[in-house]
Amino acid sequence: MKRIVVIGAGHVGLYVAERLGKKFKSEIKKGHVEVMVIDRNQHMTYQPLLPEAAAGSLSPRHAIIPLRSVLKNCTIVTAEVVNVQHSDKTITVQPATGPSREIEYDDIVVAPGAVSRPLPVPGLAENAIGFKSIGEAIWLRSHVLTRLDVAASTDDPDVRKAALRFVTVGGGFAGCEAMAELQDAVHAIIKKRYPDLDKNELEWYLIEATGRIMPEVGPQMGAYAARQLTKRGVDIRLETVMKSCENGHVVLADGDEFDCDTIIWTAGVMPTPMLKDTDLPLGPKGHVIGNTRLQVVEEDPENPKENFGKPVEGAWTAGDCAQIPDTTDFPLPYCTPSAQHAVRQAPILADNIYAAYLNSELKAYEHKYIGSVAGLGLYKGVAHVYGMKVKGFMAWMMHRGYHLMKVPGIGRRSRILIDWLVTSLSSREMAQLSEIEEGRRPFEAIAQGEKPYRTVKSGDQ
Ligand SMILES: Cc1cc2nc3c(=O)[nH]c(=O)nc-3n(C[C@H](O)[C@H](O)[C@H](O)COP(=O)(O)OP(=O)(O)OC[C@H]3O[C@@H](n4cnc5c(N)ncnc54)[C@H](O)[C@@H]3O)c2cc1C
Numbered sequence: 001m002k003r004i005v006v007i008g009a010g011h012v013g014l015y016v017a018e019r020l021g022k023k024f025k026s027e028i029k030k031g032h033v034e035v036m037v038i039d040r041n042q043h044m045t046y047q048p049l050l051p052e053a054a055a056g057s058l059s060p061r062h063a064i065i066p067l068r069s070v071l072k073n074c075t076i077v078t079a080e081v082v083n084v085q086h087s088d089k090t091i092t093v094q095p096a097t098g099p100s101r102e103i104e105y106d107d108i109v110v111a112p113g114a115v116s117r118p119l120p121v122p123g124l125a126e127n128a129i130g131f132k133s134i135g136e137a138i139w140l141r142s143h144v145l146t147r148l149d150v151a152a153s154t155d156d157p158d159v160r161k162a163a164l165r166f167v168t169v170g171g172g173f174a175g176c177e178a179m180a181e182l183q184d185a186v187h188a189i190i191k192k193r194y195p196d197l198d199k200n201e202l203e204w205y206l207i208e209a210t211g212r213i214m215p216e217v218g219p220q221m222g223a224y225a226a227r228q229l230t231k232r233g234v235d236i237r238l239e240t241v242m243k244s245c246e247n248g249h250v251v252l253a254d255g256d257e258f259d260c261d262t263i264i265w266t267a268g269v270m271p272t273p274m275l276k277d278t279d280l281p282l283g284p285k286g287h288v289i290g291n292t293r294l295q296v297v298e299e300d301p302e303n304p305k306e307n308f309g310k311p312v313e314g315a316w317t318a319g320d321c322a323q324i325p326d327t328t329d330f331p332l333p334y335c336t337p338s339a340q341h342a343v344r345q346a347p348i349l350a351d352n353i354y355a356a357y358l359n360s361e362l363k364a365y366e367h368k369y370i371g372s373v374a375g376l377g378l379y380k381g382v383a384h385v386y387g388m389k390v391k392g393f394m395a396w397m398m399h400r401g402y403h404l405m406k407v408p409g410i411g412r413r414s415r416i417l418i419d420w421l422v423t424s425l426s427s428r429e430m431a432q433l434s435e436i437e438e439g440r441r442p443f444e445a446i447a448q449g450e451k452p453y454r455t456v457k458s459g460d461q
Contacts (some may be wrong), residue, residue: 002033004353005079005091005105006074008162008272009039009067011047011339012111012319014408016353021073028073033140036103042067045134048339048403050414051174053138053142055181056429058376062415064134068410077103081112086315087265107314107353110288110296114269114320115339116371123246127139128169128263128332131178138433140264142170144182145432147261148189153195158259164202165260167250169242171208173216175266175372176225179206182233184377204234205260207252209241209267213426216338216372221382224391228376264435269337271321287323287334292364294318294349316353318345328368336354341367343406372400378424 004020006013017037027033041064042296049063067076079093082100086108094100116130129143130136131209134187144166151163168179183204189199206213206229213229213236214222242252242263251257271286276286282297296315300308318324320337324345335341344367352362371385373395381396382388390398400420409411423429445451 001031002027002107002241002357003103004033004035004107004109005103005275006035006037006109006111007039008110008319009037009041009044009320010111010319011044011108011111011342012113012346012349013037014044014065014067014070015343016109016111016318016350017071017074018408019347019350020353023296023350024357025073025222025407035073035107036077037067037071038077038081038091038103039067039080040078040080042076042078044070044408045132047132047174049407049443050131050134051177051375053134054141054178054454055185055377056141056416057181057185057423059414059429060134060138062412063137065412069411081274082096082277084110084280086279086334088181089314094435103111104107105314107316107356109353110275110278110317110321111319111350112143112272112274114271115273117268117270118265119267121242123249124263124265127245127248128265131174131266132269139260139437140178140182140262142432142434142437144186144262145189145430146434148186148197150261151201152194159390160201161203162259162261164197165209165258166203166240166262166264167205167245167260168264168266168285169207170265170267171206171210171213171236171238172266172268173214173372173374175206175264176214176229177376178264178266179204179234179398180229180232180376180380183234184380185428188378188428192427199233199343202233203258203440205250206234206236207240207242208236209239210417211238213238213372217374217382217384218371218389221384221389221391225374225376225382228380228382232377233336252279253458260332269320274422275321277436280317281309281312285323288317288321290317290322290324292325292366293352293362294322294324294345294365295352295362306325315424316349318342318349324365326369327364327366335365335367335426336369338372339406340369342370353382356454375399382398 006017022033024033043064052058053060053063079095083092091386149165151160166176240254295311298309319342323334326335347367375381381399381400383395
């Protein structure tokens with residue numbers, strides 16, 4: 001039996017596995033082929049919907065897609081991949097409980113994506129949160145809503161000020177969308193439900209090291225987004241970095257400093273560190289080296305920048321973890337980390353695995369970047385698509401329409417649509433579930449003869 005293992009069920013892995021499941025359907029039924037998908041989570045996270053999940057326009061459960069509901073012909077393994085020995089065609093996985101397990105394969109698709117890229121900023125690990133997973137989106141939502149209650153309930157002006165300050169570091173897609181959605185939600189919530197709080201007390205900071213925000217939508221639309229956010233009260237600091245945030249005290253390179261309970265870190269991504277525990281060829285920044293046919297290739301010593309090295313037999317890659325040459329006129333040599341590339345690379349990769357199985361010719365990935373759409377809160381957005389610049393309500397509709405089309409499964413799309421309808425007809429969901437962080441705690445405390453609930457201290461996160 002031929003086993004094809006897919007590492008990571010994200011924008012690449014899920015779509016590759018789904019297509020392989022269809023292409024090899026009869027071989028899978030006969031037991032000649034197995035498509036095995038390995039992810040640490042039992043779901044795919046549709047990351048572009050995380051800002052809306054954090055802001056409450058969408059139930060967080062609807063921004064994830066349970067793998068077993070869409071990958072019908074595949075074997076699903078929920079475990080952490082800790083090692084790949086391609087020379088032996090063996091991977092080691094660690095399930096959540098029990099011993100690690102070795103799995104042999106014939107072909108491997110390496111698609112574990114990227115993680116938030118931290119920088120050596122004192123206090124960052126202890127005080128900031130990334131924004132790449134559904135857990136982070138849920139945590140952030142609960143945390144922000146808790147801060148409103150802290151501010152409304154304290155009589156200490158310093159505690160109140162720190163609770164009502166929100167800092168996002170990194171002015172790309174993720175950072176701007178997250179900040180815009182959260183700000184929109186908080187404004188709407190305090191207007192209706194917190195008579196003790198005033199919108200003008202809230203302080204929103206967007207810290208960006210370069211001279212502009214949202215490079216993904218081009219300079220003109222990026223400038224429009226900056227104007228919109230500034231008008232809404234976001235203090236955008238360009239060409240500035242956060243020097244430290246020890247004990248929640250933020251120090252900026254421009255000389256400003258203040259206490260702040262909420263720091264969101266979206267200053268770039270880097271390939272998943274697990275790749276270093278493989279014998280696959282990696283580029284200078286830790287990406288798996290791939291060619292346009294999405295095969296893993298050896299680095300070509302004559303031409304290290306061109307991915308023309310010898311293909312590594314049975315190894316394929318795409319998405320944020322890979323450096324795939326961008327053959328279009330885009331100014332960067334490799335495809336940028338975006339869902340747009342990932343979901344277009346996935347079918348080509350699956351087709352090439354099938355073509356290799358049939359000894360047919362492989363196709364090359366040559367997608368021209370068509371632009372981007374982004375939401376900036378309810379009814380607001382920016383888009384730069386096919387050279388067309390759109391802003392406001394139309395761009396917001398394009399943003400929602402595009403992602404609704406791309407989310408796999410009719411059931412999931414319907415749930416998202418219903419959430420959106422409910423949010424537009426009523427107010428935003430403001431229930432927060434911070435108790436789940438300590439789900440067992442009340443019973444544990446009672447069983448040990450202690451008080452069931454802890455006392456929340458000021459600034460406690
Ligand atoms: C907030 C946010 C908004 C975004 N908005 C947009 C947008 O509007 N447009 C756009 O084009 N792009 C957007 N992106 C970027 C886009 O989501 C990514 O480029 C895309 O998800 C990359 O796909 P991937 O398959 O390479 O990785 P991912 O989708 O990240 O999938 C990787 C998978 O691998 C799994 N994994 C990782 N390591 C292991 C391991 N060791 N063992 C087991 N499993 C593992 C992970 O659990 C995950 O499921 C956004 C990203 C974020 C964070």
